[in-house]
Amino acid sequence: MERIGTPEQLRAWLIANELGSADMPASESLLRDARALREAIHRAGTAMAAGGVPDPVDEDLLNRWTARHRARLILTGGQAKWHLPETDSTRAARAVVALDTVATLGGHGEGVIKRCEQRTCGGLFVDTSRGRRRRWCSTATCGNKVKKANLKATRDGTEPGLTGG
Known part of the structure; x- marks a missing residue:
């Protein structure tokens, strides 16, 4: 909201x-x-x-x-x-x-409520994934931002920021 x-x-x-x-x-x-x-x-x-x-x-x-x-x-x-x-x-x-x-x-069990790892988001989500390894509120938005930033950093020869975006 x-x-x-x-x-x-x-x-x-x-x-x-x-x-x-x-x-x-x-x-x-x-x-x-x-x-x-x-x-x-x-x-x-x-x-x-x-x-x-x-x-x-x-x-x-x-x-x-x-x-x-x-x-x-x-x-x-x-x-x-x-x-x-x-x-x-x-x-x-x-x-x-x-x-x-x-x-x-x-x-839900401990650790299921998570905060999005995309640094500019801060949204919360319920991780229902197998292994509880989900990192972003939405792969389509925040996950893609991080992946794009990491790909760009790799191409530029800089250190990828895992929580970039």
Whole structure:
């Protein structure tokens, strides 16, 4: 969510992730709440990627959002989908994000939450690869940047920077 700068972009992100609809209200207040949630998620994930535990303040924020959860997971067409109550779909959408975060951070073994090794990225990801050797949030973007930088360094006769880009 770090690239979401306006309430309309947040609504578009929620819709793209099947957590919202075109008639969902978008406001600065919603964006502020989403950013606070996003920052708590990022701090908690960063702590876990470094082998630590989340700050209790961030855990509390995540837990408060999960307690507000009114959405439910339903099976439709053979796929699990979130059903958000019509009473406050924006609150339910943020609760779903918090629930997914808690499940992801708390449900995987140590070392699975990682920080992208591409030096200008800093994004977090869940490494589900065999052997847990994945290094970048996305091979298509960050991985390719590093590989291109290393190839260029090799051609130029300089030392390749493994986390370049």
